[in-house]
Amino acid sequence: IERFFLKIWRFLEKAWSIGASEPKKVAHCLKVGLALSLVSLFYYMRPLYDGVGGNAMWAVMTVVVVFEYTVGAMLCKCVNRVIGTFLAASLGIGVHWVATQSGQQFEPIILGVSVFLLASAATFSRFIPSIKAAFDYGAMIFILTFSLVSMSGYRVDELLVLAQTRVSTIGIGTSICIFTSMLLCPVWAGNELHLLIIRNTEKLADSIDGCVAEYFNNNEDIKVNDKDLGKKLQGYKCALNSKAAEESMANLARWEPPHGQFDFRHPWKQYLKIGAAIRNCAFCVESLRSCIDSETQVPEFLRKNLSDACTRLSSQCSQVLKELAMMMKTMTKSSKIDLSVGEMNIAVQELQNGLKSLPNSLLLPPIHENDSNRQPITKQFAVSLIDILPVATAVSLLTEIVGRIEGIVEE
Amino acid sequence: IERFFLKIWRFLEKAWSIGASEPKKVAHCLKVGLALSLVSLFYYMRPLYDGVGGNAMWAVMTVVVVFEYTVGAMLCKCVNRVIGTFLAASLGIGVHWVATQSGQQFEPIILGVSVFLLASAATFSRFIPSIKAAFDYGAMIFILTFSLVSMSGYRVDELLVLAQTRVSTIGIGTSICIFTSMLLCPVWAGNELHLLIIRNTEKLADSIDGCVAEYFNNNEDIKVNDKDLGKKLQGYKCALNSKAAEESMANLARWEPPHGQFDFRHPWKQYLKIGAAIRNCAFCVESLRSCIDSETQVPEFLRKNLSDACTRLSSQCSQVLKELAMMMKTMTKSSKIDLSVGEMNIAVQELQNGLKSLPNSLLLPPIHENDSNRQPITKQFAVSLIDILPVATAVSLLTEIVGRIEGIVEE
Numbered sequence: 001i002e003r004f005f006l007k008i009w010r011f012l013e014k015a016w017s018i019g020a021s022e023p024k025k026v027a028h029c030l031k032v033g034l035a036l037s038l039v040s041l042f043y044y045m046r047p048l049y050d051g052v053g054g055n056a057m058w059a060v061m062t063v064v065v066v067f068e069y070t071v072g073a074m075l076c077k078c079v080n081r082v083i084g085t086f087l088a089a090s091l092g093i094g095v096h097w098v099a100t101q102s103g104q105q106f107e108p109i110i111l112g113v114s115v116f117l118l119a120s121a122a123t124f125s126r127f128i129p130s131i132k133a134a135f136d137y138g139a140m141i142f143i144l145t146f147s148l149v150s151m152s153g154y155r156v157d158e159l160l161v162l163a164q165t166r167v168s169t170i171g172i173g174t175s176i177c178i179f180t181s182m183l184l185c186p187v188w189a190g191n192e193l194h195l196l197i198i199r200n201t202e203k204l205a206d207s208i209d210g211c212v213a214e215y216f217n218n219n220e221d222i223k224v225n226d227k228d229l230g231k232k233l234q235g236y237k238c239a240l241n242s243k244a245a246e247e248s249m250a251n252l253a254r255w256e257p258p259h260g261q262f263d264f265r266h267p268w269k270q271y272l273k274i275g276a277a278i279r280n281c282a283f284c285v286e287s288l289r290s291c292i293d294s295e296t297q298v299p300e301f302l303r304k305n306l307s308d309a310c311t312r313l314s315s316q317c318s319q320v321l322k323e324l325a326m327m328m329k330t331m332t333k334s335s336k337i338d339l340s341v342g343e344m345n346i347a348v349q350e351l352q353n354g355l356k357s358l359p360n361s362l363l364l365p366p367i368h369e370n371d372s373n374r375q376p377i378t379k380q381f382a383v384s385l386i387d388i389l390p391v392a393t394a395v396s397l398l399t400e401i402v403g404r405i406e407g408i409v410e411e
Numbered sequence: 412i413e414r415f416f417l418k419i420w421r422f423l424e425k426a427w428s429i430g431a432s433e434p435k436k437v438a439h440c441l442k443v444g445l446a447l448s449l450v451s452l453f454y455y456m457r458p459l460y461d462g463v464g465g466n467a468m469w470a471v472m473t474v475v476v477v478f479e480y481t482v483g484a485m486l487c488k489c490v491n492r493v494i495g496t497f498l499a500a501s502l503g504i505g506v507h508w509v510a511t512q513s514g515q516q517f518e519p520i521i522l523g524v525s526v527f528l529l530a531s532a533a534t535f536s537r538f539i540p541s542i543k544a545a546f547d548y549g550a551m552i553f554i555l556t557f558s559l560v561s562m563s564g565y566r567v568d569e570l571l572v573l574a575q576t577r578v579s580t581i582g583i584g585t586s587i588c589i590f591t592s593m594l595l596c597p598v599w600a601g602n603e604l605h606l607l608i609i610r611n612t613e614k615l616a617d618s619i620d621g622c623v624a625e626y627f628n629n630n631e632d633i634k635v636n637d638k639d640l641g642k643k644l645q646g647y648k649c650a651l652n653s654k655a656a657e658e659s660m661a662n663l664a665r666w667e668p669p670h671g672q673f674d675f676r677h678p679w680k681q682y683l684k685i686g687a688a689i690r691n692c693a694f695c696v697e698s699l700r701s702c703i704d705s706e707t708q709v710p711e712f713l714r715k716n717l718s719d720a721c722t723r724l725s726s727q728c729s730q731v732l733k734e735l736a737m738m739m740k741t742m743t744k745s746s747k748i749d750l751s752v753g754e755m756n757i758a759v760q761e762l763q764n765g766l767k768s769l770p771n772s773l774l775l776p777p778i779h780e781n782d783s784n785r786q787p788i789t790k791q792f793a794v795s796l797i798d799i800l801p802v803a804t805a806v807s808l809l810t811e812i813v814g815r816i817e818g819i820v821e822e
C-alpha cells in the first residue's frame with residue numbers, strides 16, 4: 001500500500017512540475033473548464049434543453065471536441081466541422097430525398113449503398129497527404145453527419161428543421177470556443193513555432209560550444225558544473241527530433257489570423273526550411289559527439305596546436321547562431337550578422353591553415369623515427385581531424401543558411 | 412477551366428497510386444463502409460431508432476470515431492471510450508444526486524463548479540506524457556460524458572435508464588467495429604512496426620553500400636541506373652525521421668492480442684531500441700553523404716589503395732544488416748550472423764591496417780618534394796579518412812547492436 005501511495009505522490013509531483021514549468025498549459029485547462037461552464041450556464045439561463053439527446057448536447061460536444069491547445073488547431077477544427085457538417089447534411093438530405101422517391105422497397109438499399117460508398121471514399125481521402133494535412137477531421141465529421149442524416153427515419157422537411165437547430169447549436173458552441181480561446185491568453189501555433197525554432201537555434205549554439213570545449217579542455221575543469229554542461233550538450237537532440245512537431249505547427253499556423261508580430265501571410269514555410277537547416281547542423285553535432293565519446297585521446301601536443309583555432313571557430317559558430325536567434329526574435333535584419341559570418345569564415349580559414357601547417361611540424365618527426373610509435377600518432381591525427389571537419393562542415397552549412405534564408409524571411 | 416480539370420486529374424492519379432501501392436488502405440476504407448452499413452442495417456431490421464437524436468446515433472458515432480487503421484489503435488480507443496464513459500457517468504450521476512439534494516438554489520452552482528473543476532483536471536491530465544500515451548481519448552470522452560450527464564435536466568432514476576440504453580448502443584457499435592476490423596484482413600500495429608523496422612534496416616544496408624560505391628567508383632559506371640541508385644541512396648532518410656511513427660506504433664501494439672508470430676508479451680520496446688540504433692547508423696550515413704557531396708575529389712592513387720578495403724567493408728556492413736533484417740523477419744537466431752560480424756570486424760581491421768600503411772607509401776613522397784602540391788594531398792587524405800571512419804563507427808555501433816539486441820529479442 002505504501003508503494004502505491006508513493007507512486008501516486010510521484011505522479012502528482014510530476015504533474016505539478018509540468019504545470020509549474022508551463023503555465024500556458026494550466027491556463028488552457030482552466031479555459032476548457034470555463035468554456036464548458038459558459039455553455040452549461042447558457043443552457044441554464046434559457047431552458048432550451050430537452051434532455052441529453054437534445055440540442056444542448058451538440059454545443060457541449062462541439063466545445064469538448066473542438067477545444068485544442070493552440071488557436072490554429074482550434075480554428076482548423078472549427079472550419080472542418082462546419083464545412084464537413086454542411087456538405088454532408090446537404091448530400092444526405094439529397095440522397096434521402098432520392099431514396100424516399102424510389103419507393104419503400106429500394107429505400108434501405110439505396111441508403112445502405114450510398115453510406116457504404118461515401119464512407120469508403122471519405123475514409124480513403126484521409127490517406128491522401130494533402131487532404132490529411134488540412135481536412136482530416138472534416139472527413140470524419142462528413143462521414144458521421146452523412147450516416148446520421150441518411151439513417152434517420154425523418155421526412156425531408158423534418159430534416160430541414162432539425163438541421164437548422166443543429167447548425168445554431170454548433171454555432172453557439174463554436175463561437176464560445178473561439179472567444180474563450182482567442183481572448184484569454186491565447187496560444188498561437190505560429191508563435192509556438194517561432195519560439196521552438198529560436199530555442200532550437202540557441203540550444204544548437206550551446207551544444208557546439210560545449211562539445212568543442214569538452215573535447216579540448218582538461219576534463220577536470222568541467223566536472224564542476226557537470227550537470228549543467230551535460231544538459232547543454234544534449235540540447236541539439238531537441239532539434240534532431242522536432243521535425244513532426246514543426247510541420248504540424250506550420251500547418252496549423254496557416255489557419256490563424258494575424259497576431260502580434262505576425263502578418264496575415266507570414267511565410268511559415270520559411271520556418272520549416274530553417275528548421276531543416278538546423279536539423280542538418282544537429283546531425284553534424286551528433287557525429288561530432290561520437291568522436292568525443294570514442295576512447296582515443298588527443299595527444300597533448302596536438303591539442304595545444306588545434307584547441308585555440310577550434311575553440312575560436314566554435315565560439316564564432318555559436319555567436320552566429322545566437323545572433324540568428326536574436327534576429328528571428330526581433331524579426332529585424334541586423335548588420336552585425338554579416339560581420340559575424342565574416343569572422344566565422346576567417347576562423348575557418350585559420351583552422352584550415354593550422355591544419356595545413358601541421359603535417360610539417362607534427363607528422364614528420366614520428367615518420368623519421370620510424371618505430372612502432374608512429375602509427376598511433378597518425379591515427380590520432382586523423383581522429384582529431386575528424387573531430388574538426390564536422391565543425392567545418394557545420395560552419396559551411398551555417399554560412400549557407402545564414403546567407404540564404406535570413407535574406408528571405410526578414411525582408 | 413482546363414487547368415482546374417488537369418489539377419483534378421492529377422489529384423485522382425495520385426489517389427490511385429496511393430491505393431495501388433497500399434491495398435491495405437483500400438481494404439480499410441471498404442471495412443469502414445461495411446461497418447457503417449452493418450450498423451444501419453441493424454437499425455433497419457429492428458425499428459429501434461427514434462430519430463437522429465435517439466440511440467442509433469451513438470452506435471453510428473462509435474463506429475465512425477473508433478474505427479482506426481490499425482487494430483491496436485482501435486482497441487485502444489474502444490477501451491478508452493468504455494472506461495471514460497463509465498467513470499464519467501457514475502461520477503456525473505453522483506454529482507447530480509448531490510446537486511438535486513441541495514436544493515433549487517445551489518443546484519446550478521454545484522453543477523457548474525463541478526464541471527469546471529473536473530473538465531480542467533481532465534484536460535490537464537492529457538498533458539502528462541504517461542496518460543497521454545494511453546488515455547488521451549479516454550480523458551476527452553470523460554469530459555464529454557460528464558458534462559452531458561451533469562447538464563441534463565433528468566432525474567437520477569431516468570438517468571440510470573438512459574445510461575443503460577446508451578451502454579447497450581455503444582456496445583453494439585464497439586463490437587461491430589472489433590469484428591469487422593479483426594476478422595477482415597486486419598492491420599496489426601505490431602506487424603506494421605515489425606515491417607517498418609525491417610524495411611528501414613534493409614534500406615540502410617542499401618544506402619551504406621550505395622554511398623561507398625558512389626564515392627569510390629568512377630561516375631560513369633553509375634549513371635546507367637542513376638534513378639534506381641538515387642532512390643537507394645535516399646533510403647536512410649526514412650530511418651532518420653521515423654522516430655515518432657515507431658513510438659506510436661509500439662504504444663499501440665501493446666493493446667493488441669497475440670497474432671501471427673507475435674506472442675502476448677512480445678517485447679515491443681526492443682523494437683524501439685533497434686529503431687534507435689538504426690537511426691544512429693543513419694546519422695553516420697548522413698555525414699558520410701555530406702563527404703560525398705563535397706567538391707574535393709579523391710586523388711586517383713588514394714582511391715585505388717582504399718577502394719578495395721572500403722568496398723569490402725561496406726558490403727560486409729550491408730551483409731550484416733541484411734542478415735539482421737532476415738533474422739528479424741524469420742525471428743530466428745541464425746548462426747550465420749556471428750560469422751558475418753566476424754568477417755565485418757576483419758574488414759575493419761584490414762581497412763585500419765591499410766590506413767596505417769598509407770603514410771609510408773603515399774604521404775612521404777609529397778613531404779619530401781616539399782612543394783605546394785603537398786598540402787592538397789594531405790587534405791584530401793584527411794577527407795577520405797573522414798569518409799571511412801563513419802563507416803567504421805557505424806560498424807562498431809552495428810557490432811554492438813548485433814551482439815546486444817539480437818540475443819534479447821529472439822530468445
